[in-house]
Amino acid sequence: MKQLQAINDFVVKFSNVNGSGSASANELFARAILRMGVPVSPRNIFPSNIQGLPTWYEVRINESGYQGRRGGVDLMVAMNPQTWDADLKEIESGGYLFYDSSKPLPKSKFRDDVNVVGMPLTEICNATYSDPRQRQLFKNIIYVGALSALLEIDAGEIERLFSEQYKGKEALLQSNIKALRLGRDYALQHFNCPVGLRVKRSNNVGNKVFIDGNSATALGAVYGGATVCAWYPITPSSSLAEAFIRYCQKLRVDPASGKNRYAIIQAEDELASIGIAIGANWNGARAFTATSGPGVSLMTEFIGLAYFAEIPVVIVDVQRGGPSTGMPTRTQQSDLLSCAYASHGDTKHVLLFPEDPAECFEFAAQAFELADRLQTPVFVMSDLDIGMNSRLCNPLQWDDTRAYDRGKVMTYAELEAGKDFGRYLDVDGDGIAYRTYPGTHPTHGAYFTRGTTKDRYARYSESGPDYVDNAQRLLRKFETAKSLVPKPLLYPADKPARFGAIFYGSTSPAMQEALDVLAGRGIHINALRVRGFPFQDEIADFVASHPWVFVVEQNRDAQLKTLLVNETKINASRLLSVLHYDGTPITARFIVDQIAQHAGARTVVPLKKVG
Amino acid sequence: MTYLAKPRLHHPTLAKNKVGYTRRDYEGKISTLCAGCGHDSISAAIVQACWELDIEPHRVAKLSGIGCSSKTPDYFLGNSHGFNSVHGRMPSVLTGANLANRDLIYMGVSGDGDSASIGLGQFAHCMRRGVNMVYIVENNGVYGLTKGQFSATADKGSKSKRGVVNTEEPIDMIGLALLLGATFVARSFSGDKKQLVPLIEAAIEHQGAAFIDVISPCVAFNNHPGSTRSYDYVREHNEAVNRLDVITGREEITADYAPGEVTEVTQHDGSVLRLRKLAADYDATDRIKVMHYLQERAAAGEVVTGLLYLDPNAADLHSYLNTVDAPLNQLTERELCPRAVTLDRINAALR
Numbered sequence: 001m002k003q004l005q006a007i008n009d010f011v012v013k014f015s016n017v018n019g020s021g022s023a024s025a026n027e028l029f030a031r032a033i034l035r036m037g038v039p040v041s042p043r044n045i046f047p048s049n050i051q052g053l054p055t056w057y058e059v060r061i062n063e064s065g066y067q068g069r070r071g072g073v074d075l076m077v078a079m080n081p082q083t084w085d086a087d088l089k090e091i092e093s094g095g096y097l098f099y100d101s102s103k104p105l106p107k108s109k110f111r112d113d114v115n116v117v118g119m120p121l122t123e124i125c126n127a128t129y130s131d132p133r134q135r136q137l138f139k140n141i142i143y144v145g146a147l148s149a150l151l152e153i154d155a156g157e158i159e160r161l162f163s164e165q166y167k168g169k170e171a172l173l174q175s176n177i178k179a180l181r182l183g184r185d186y187a188l189q190h191f192n193c194p195v196g197l198r199v200k201r202s203n204n205v206g207n208k209v210f211i212d213g214n215s216a217t218a219l220g221a222v223y224g225g226a227t228v229c230a231w232y233p234i235t236p237s238s239s240l241a242e243a244f245i246r247y248c249q250k251l252r253v254d255p256a257s258g259k260n261r262y263a264i265i266q267a268e269d270e271l272a273s274i275g276i277a278i279g280a281n282w283n284g285a286r287a288f289t290a291t292s293g294p295g296v297s298l299m300t301e302f303i304g305l306a307y308f309a310e311i312p313v314v315i316v317d318v319q320r321g322g323p324s325t326g327m328p329t330r331t332q333q334s335d336l337l338s339c340a341y342a343s344h345g346d347t348k349h350v351l352l353f354p355e356d357p358a359e360c361f362e363f364a365a366q367a368f369e370l371a372d373r374l375q376t377p378v379f380v381m382s383d384l385d386i387g388m389n390s391r392l393c394n395p396l397q398w399d400d401t402r403a404y405d406r407g408k409v410m411t412y413a414e415l416e417a418g419k420d421f422g423r424y425l426d427v428d429g430d431g432i433a434y435r436t437y438p439g440t441h442p443t444h445g446a447y448f449t450r451g452t453t454k455d456r457y458a459r460y461s462e463s464g465p466d467y468v469d470n471a472q473r474l475l476r477k478f479e480t481a482k483s484l485v486p487k488p489l490l491y492p493a494d495k496p497a498r499f500g501a502i503f504y505g506s507t508s509p510a511m512q513e514a515l516d517v518l519a520g521r522g523i524h525i526n527a528l529r530v531r532g533f534p535f536q537d538e539i540a541d542f543v544a545s546h547p548w549v550f551v552v553e554q555n556r557d558a559q560l561k562t563l564l565v566n567e568t569k570i571n572a573s574r575l576l577s578v579l580h581y582d583g584t585p586i587t588a589r590f591i592v593d594q595i596a597q598h599a600g601a602r603t604v605v606p607l608k609k610v611g
Numbered sequence: 612m613t614y615l616a617k618p619r620l621h622h623p624t625l626a627k628n629k630v631g632y633t634r635r636d637y638e639g640k641i642s643t644l645c646a647g648c649g650h651d652s653i654s655a656a657i658v659q660a661c662w663e664l665d666i667e668p669h670r671v672a673k674l675s676g677i678g679c680s681s682k683t684p685d686y687f688l689g690n691s692h693g694f695n696s697v698h699g700r701m702p703s704v705l706t707g708a709n710l711a712n713r714d715l716i717y718m719g720v721s722g723d724g725d726s727a728s729i730g731l732g733q734f735a736h737c738m739r740r741g742v743n744m745v746y747i748v749e750n751n752g753v754y755g756l757t758k759g760q761f762s763a764t765a766d767k768g769s770k771s772k773r774g775v776v777n778t779e780e781p782i783d784m785i786g787l788a789l790l791l792g793a794t795f796v797a798r799s800f801s802g803d804k805k806q807l808v809p810l811i812e813a814a815i816e817h818q819g820a821a822f823i824d825v826i827s828p829c830v831a832f833n834n835h836p837g838s839t840r841s842y843d844y845v846r847e848h849n850e851a852v853n854r855l856d857v858i859t860g861r862e863e864i865t866a867d868y869a870p871g872e873v874t875e876v877t878q879h880d881g882s883v884l885r886l887r888k889l890a891a892d893y894d895a896t897d898r899i900k901v902m903h904y905l906q907e908r909a910a911a912g913e914v915v916t917g918l919l920y921l922d923p924n925a926a927d928l929h930s931y932l933n934t935v936d937a938p939l940n941q942l943t944e945r946e947l948c949p950r951a952v953t954l955d956r957i958n959a960a961l962r
Contacts, residue, residue, distance in 0.1 A: 034962075209961035219957070225947045227939040228710045230703075251949045259935040261946055263710040263928075268736040272703040275696070275733070279707025282694060283672070283715075284940035287707060301697050395958040398951045404944050437940060438672045438692035438708070439715050446669060448685050450695040460685075 002094035003115055005196040008038050008063035010074040012147075012197075015087045017080050019051030025140030026057040027390070028161060029147060033061055034210055034392070035157040037202040041067035041509070043389050043585060048235065048328045054083045063204055067391060068510030071587040074197055075151075077143060084109065096195055098147070117191055119146055119183075128182065138179040145183025152194040154201070155184055209358075209395050213386035214290075216357035216396065217316055218243035220364025221288055222251055225404050226314070228287035230265045230276035232295065235328045236384040237318040240290040241266075270295035274302040274313065281312045282449060284409070284437035286368045288314035293322045293335045296342060303377050304343025305451045307474075310424070310433070312371035312378075312407070315339075316364065319383040321583045330583030331384035333505055334555035339379045340533055340563055346471065350378045350481050351533040355508035356386060358393040359531075363486070365398075372407040374481055375432060383554075385506040385585040410434045415444040423447045423458040424470060431477030478534055485532030488539055491515065493524035499599060500546035501578075502539070504530045504560060507552055507586050514591035521592075523599050525550070533563065540568040543575070548602055550595055552578040554586050629665040637662050639689040643682070649801030649827030649842075650680055650749050654687040656804055657718070657747075660811040661688065664857075671716045672708055676701040676730060679756050680722030680749035680827075688718075699730025702737035702746070706928070709742055712938035713929050716815060717744040724754050727763040727782040734784075738791040738820050743927035745814040746793075746822045748784055749801070751829040752840035759832035770837030783909070785919060788822040789902050794925030795821035796901075798916045800845050801828070810918060812857040816882045819925030826914065845914055852893045852904075852917040856885040878923045886918060895921050 004010070012029075016022035023044070030042045041060045047053040060070050075096040078087045091097060093113045099105075101118030110116055121142060125135040148155045159177055166173035187193055218240050221229070231241035241264070248262040267273040273289040280287035291299070296317055306313050319335045321327025340349055350370060352363040363380050371378040410421055415436070421444060424433050433456075436445035447458040453470065455461045491512075503511045508529060515527055528542045543549050543564075551561040558577040565572045578594045580586040625633040637658040642651050661671065668690040675681035677698035684693040696704040705719045726734045726748050737746070752765040759772050763782045770776050788796045795817040799807040807825065814821035826845050828834050834841045839848075876884045876896065886895060894900055901920045908915045935942075 205962075207958075207962075209958050211961045219954075223948055223954070225942075225944060227942060227947065228707060230707065251953065252947070254935050254946075257935060258933075260933050261935050261939070261942055263932050263934050263939060265706070265710070265740070267703065268732055271700060272706075272733055272736060275700045275703025276707035276710070278696075279674075279694070279704035279709075280711040280939075281707070282704070283708040283711035285711030287711070302700065305697050396954055398948075398954045400951045402944070402948075404948075436692070437712075439670055439712065442667055442669045443690055446690050446692050448693040448695060451697060452695070 001113065001115060003196040004074050004092060004094040004096070006074065007198050007200050008061060008202060010061055010197045011070050011072060012059045012061070012075045012077065013073040013087075013090070014057040014059075014077045015080045015083055016055050016057070017082070018046060018049060018053050018055040020140070021137045022055070022079065022140050023057070025144050026059070028158060029144050030059050030390075031161055031210070032148070032153050032157045033199050034205055035161070036154055036199055037205050038063055038199055039065040039067065039204055039392050041391060043069060043385070045584070046329050054080050061199060063202055065204060065392070066509060066513040066588065068513050069585040069587045071589045077147070079143070088114070096197065098143070098150070115195065117150065117195070119143070119186065119190070124182065124186065138175070141176055141179035142183035145180040146187040148180070149184045149187035149193045150191060150195050152198045152200070155180065205392065207395055208392045210390050210392050211357045212239070212388060212390045213354070213357045213360040213382050214240035214318065214388060215243040216360040217290070217364045217380065217382060217387070219247055219396065220361040221314075221368070222247045223361070223398055224286065224365030224368040226286045226288050226368060227261065228263050228277065228280035228285050229289070230267045230273040230287070231290050232267050232270045232273050234270075234292050234295050236320055236388045237290040237292050237295070237316065239388065240316060240318060270298040271302065274299040274315070277313050278302060278306050278311050281371070286314075286372070288316065288368070290316040290318065292318050292320050293338070294325065296335055296338055300342045303349065304345060304347055306377045307343060307347045307349065308345070308451050309449050310375040310435070311449070312375050314364075314367045314371050314378050314380065316380040316382060318387040319381065327583045329384070331506065331585055332554050332581055332583065333381070333383055333507070334559065334581070335381070336555070336559035336563060339381065348478050348534070350374065350376060350485060351381050352379065352486065353381050353504040353531050354386065355505060355529065356393045357391050358396060360386060361396045366486070369405050370481070370484055373405055373432070373484060374477060375407060375435060376477070381505060383506050408432055408434045410436050410440075410445060412441050415441040421445050422456045424454060424473070425456040426473050426476070429476070430480045431473050431475070432480065482534045482536050485534065487536055488531055488542070489529045490542070491527040491529065493526050494519065495524045497524040497526045498547060499523070499525045499595075500542060500549035501525050501527045501552060501595070502530055502542070502549055502560070502564075503527065503552040507554060510586045510588045510591055511552060513588035514595065517588060517592045518595060521596065523596060525595070530560065533567075535564065535568055539564065540570050543570045547574065548576055548598075549574055550576050550578050550598065552586070552591060554580050556581045628662055630667050632662065632668065634658060634662045636690070637668055637688055639684070639686045642686040644679060645831050647830040648679070649751065649825075649829070650683050651686070652801040652804060653747065653749055653807070653825055653827060654683050656807040656811055657687050659804070659808045660815065663808070664812055664815060666716060666815070670714075671718055673718050673720065674701050674705040674708065675720045676722070676725035678722040678725050678754070680720055681725055683749070684718075684720050699725050699728070700733055701725065702730065702733035702742075705744055706737055706740065706742050709744060709928065710934075711940045713743070713934065714938050717742070719744055719746045721746070721748050723748060723750045723752060723762040723764040723784070727784060731763070731782070735787065735791050738788055738793045738822065741792065741794065741820050741925070741927050741931065743818055743929065744820060745811065746820070747811075748822070748824050749827040750784065750824055750840070751827050751833050752838070753829050753833040755829045755832055766839040769839045770835075772832050772835050784822070784824045785905060786902065789898060789920055792820070793822045793920075794819035794922035796920040797822070797918045798824045798826070798914070800826045800849055800916060802842055802846065803849070803916070806851060806854065806916060809855040809857050813855055813884050813918065816857060816880075817878065817921075817925065818880050819922070819927045848912060848914045850890070850908060850913040850915050852888070852890040852915055852919065853895065854887040854889065855918050856887070858883040858885060876921060876923050879925060884918070884921065889917070895919060896923065898922075
């Protein structure tokens with residue numbers, strides 16, 4: 001039988017039952033490979049459930065550092081009888097199946113073209129442990145031990161990870177090492193180790209860090225100076241607020257008094273969450289909320305208020321599959337339009353599109369600067385794929401000379417000196433007016449904040465010219481935002497390219513890989529990664545300089561394309577959509593297939609010259 | 612109410628308080644509510660209370676939702692920042708503002724539509740959290756700005772101006788506030804300034820969630836026979852349980868009281884409230900008995916007013932969250948931003 005052969009380039013998928021404690025064992029597996037200097041990118045595929053339903057952990061091991069989901073599975077660790085048939089089907093021909101052979105299975109339950117490694121895990125556990133919980137938890141460690149032998153993973157790295165994790169907890173450390181060795185020794189004795197898939201020590205991880213986007217965003221909020229956070233639990237953003245709590249407890253406690261330099265409220269709903277964040281920002285504290293699509297839907301009235309009354313606020317949208325409850329535990333980029341134009345009436349909002357946890361950190365901190373400078377809501381458009389999966393990325397960076405830019409805030413001294421204060425008065429043409437914090441001055445600078453129309457001095461007005469004057473200034477302000485949001489990044493092809501491609505956010509790793517694969521097939525593409533909205537002129541220029549531009553997105557309705565066509569002078573007929581929206585992360589294979597098809601159809605074969 | 616602009620110059624003999632302001636300095640823009648509206652009397656009571664307590668006007672932040680009542684913050688404390696937020700959501704905005712700067716006084720003004728219908732959830736949760744604030748509901752049992760629909764506090768069986776009888780149970784804001792953990796609960800009547808002003812003063816002094824339900828008749832849509840929120844009805848059924856004096860600690864105690872009829876309650880921060888009892892055996896610090904008493908009197912058709920409940924040892928949200936003494940909005944990158952070297956350590960732990 002064919003046996004897949006690969007070193008440092010294969011996909012292992014763990015099929016588990018959720019609530020069985022498999023998550024930490026699986027992460028241990030991924031980390032051990034990282035410690036061997038080989039890049040990995042794991043993805044949790046999990047149900048909206050706590051115990052008993054199927055869950056998967058898919059690890060792509062790739063020496064070149066491609067971190068997009070590859071598609072297909074080379075080794076399936078099938079620990080869930082419920083999903084056996086589907087799991088079996090997913091294995092590449094010549095691939096491997098590792099399973100618990102304690103109970104015999106009929107031959108019909110296997111495939112002729114898949115190599116089977118059966119290990120009586122339950123039997124071994126029952127013989128070794130008497131406590132049911134231990135039997136369950138150590139079963140996971142035992143299979144990691146077996147895999148270390150089958151794939152030639154350095155068991156020393158796993159043991160080092162144990163000793164870091166269980167520092168000072170000797171009993172736990174020893175029992176984990178024992179389970180690991182039990183699995184490893186069994187495999188070495190009973191199977192031909194290694195199989196065709198092997199991990200070989202390399203040097204391709206460098207100084208990169210392994211962190212999930214939600215933690216990185218939370219850390220960015222800490223560095224960015226957020227002091228107030230209000231949130232309502234919703235997948236996939238809950239772990240962001242929880243990470244913010246964790247980091248604040250470590251980094252934001254006044255050492256002298258033991259008191260907190262932060263206030264975090266788990267609110268009663270998303271409306272209260274954004275209300276609290278807006279109230280705090282109005283009063284001069286940096287505040288944010290983290291949510292997902294359904295939360296944004298609920299927040300839209302308040303977002304309109306913040307836009308119209310010009311109150312800074314940062315909203316992190318960790319996108320999931322919509323509409324409605326949609327696919328709560330699956331990923332999409334499908335909130336672009338609902339965020340860009342959130343609220344009734346004419347509104348436009350600033351959006352940032354991080355590609356990975358490193359940019360989540362950077363953009364989160366930057367979002368607070370932008371919100372204060374522009375006095376408007378700013379969205380950080382993360383998604384489940386980045387937010388809830390650990391990803392290898394550049395180390396997080398901070399420049400200590402960086403001071404917070406609180407934007408145009410009129411001080412006591414300026415008010416006292418008689419500086420003219422008009423809350424909605426544009427004094428220098430950038431569309432941004434000065435604001436004052438409540439309590440600044442006894443007799444100057446107070447104003448009444450409201451969502452109704454007002455004149456430049458914040459006086460209630462229902463006059464048409466006042467309304468238009470204000471609406472036009474808000475447009476000028478949005479124009480100013482163009483120069484402040486992160487610029488798009490160009491990835492030029494090595495050879496002259498007829499095609500362009502635009503992509504954003506979590507599509508990035510799959511796209512980078514697809515570009516390389518396509519180039520290998522002779523299809524050269526200049527790519528542009530959009531990182532913010534409003535769109536800079538470079539984006540329209542990029543489109544204008546290519547006859548065809550692919551717009552790669554993870555939603556059904558081509559939302560970025562819609563936004564591009566609506567907000568710029570781009571010729572829509574040049575744009576070709578590549579859309580992936582089944583809830584799984586987009587793959588390089590998908591992008592390559594789609595683009596190759598389009599490109600083939602659009603490659604003009606010159607007619608034979610006659611005569 | 613009136614379209615004549617108020618003169619900006621004050622009479623030189625106008626009395627000044629200890630921080631140098633006349634009562635006029637606490638006024639706001641001219642009210643646009645109907646002549647005789649109870650809400651304007653409440654605004655006047657707020658002006659009076661802030662002046663008497665020697666509060667610098669700019670140290671108060673006024674927040675409201677949407678509706679007639681929510682327009683009123685424009686009509687008092689013109690040198691204070693105000694925030695007319697969205698319908699029913701004032702409590703969350705106030706909570707956020709309070710978290711940002713614990714040094715200001717937060718006055719939330721809302722109506723029965725704003726707090727008992729669309730905003731019932733936010734009303735409940737800001738009471739639960741113990742936000743340090745004065746939360747006034749200007750309660751008229753009717754939607755005034757949209758011309759006379761019943762609100763959720765309208766009594767069952769009461770009649771609208773168009774003759775419709777309300778068939779739904781009223782929401783009892785006082786009962787809810789008590790259940791949800793408000794630490795200062797009072798009811799008053801916009802037509803009784805003598806009762807209302809000291810209640811507002813005491814609520815400002817109170818360091819916790821203070822709620823005042825003020826029955827405030829709507830002269831345009833709910834002041835007719837058959838209404839239970841008319842001036843006449845409230846005057847006839849008003850039963851005050853106590854009268855209140857607020858002793859700020861700066862004043863000598865001069866008033867004379869007959870022995871036995873006065874209780875002094877010292878609050879957590881040292882301020883003293885002196886209650887003159889009108890109802891025998893009424894103990895405003897016993898929450899269970901208060902709830903029982905109020906249910907009993909409500910069944911008898913009385914509108915009980917006064918300081919109904921007070922927890923003298925109230926704590927507030929900031930103490931629960933253990934926030935620093937300095938207002939969060941005054942912290943800079945020096946206090947808030949960990950250094951790059953800390954990030955290097957975090958990076959190292961992520962490898």
